[in-house]
Amino acid sequence: MAGNLFIVSAPSGAGKTTLVKMLLERDSGIRLSVSTTTRAPRPGEVNGREYHFVDAPVFLARREHAWIEQQMAAGQDILLEIDWQGAQQVRQLFPGSIGIFILPPSLEELERRLRGRGQDNAEIIARRTAAALDEMRHVREFDYVIINNKLPEAIEDLQTVVRSVRLRTASQLDRHRALFAFLEQDT
Structure with a gap:
């Protein structure tokens, strides 16, 4: 039985x-792959939650x-x-992966969200x-x-994508082998 690989990418501020986080809380059938990085943790980041923080030799030895x-x-x-660059690399390794891109409803809303975080000055927000x-x-x-305009609709859309992928014929054939084997005997 094969699982699905979902790749979620978005610009900063898209949500x-x-x-x-909401998808993982609502769907126990999906697990987050925590990436590995050699950079130092930022304030509030926990090893194993946001990233696995390792030194260069360990990083090179690991094969995520x-x-x-x-x-x-x-x-x-x-x-x-x-991010989109990582998504390109992963899709080369896993051609059957499913790419999902989250967009804000407008550039104005994106800027409003970035300003609303209260973390950055005007120059950083512009960058x-x-x-x-x-x-x-x-x-x-x-x-x-x-399009993440209204959070309840956006999470519903994300859940719908996951459900639709799970309902594809190939996924169903794999998950219900005995049934399909029986059906093929009658043909």
């Missing part, structure tokens, strides 16, 4: 982290995709919360907005797009 392959082979759905525009240009590289 990706909030949506992913081996864990993903093991989990998927056991039928577990996996979610990666990564983040420019970076977000660059990221949003890659939206066509994804299978699904969710």
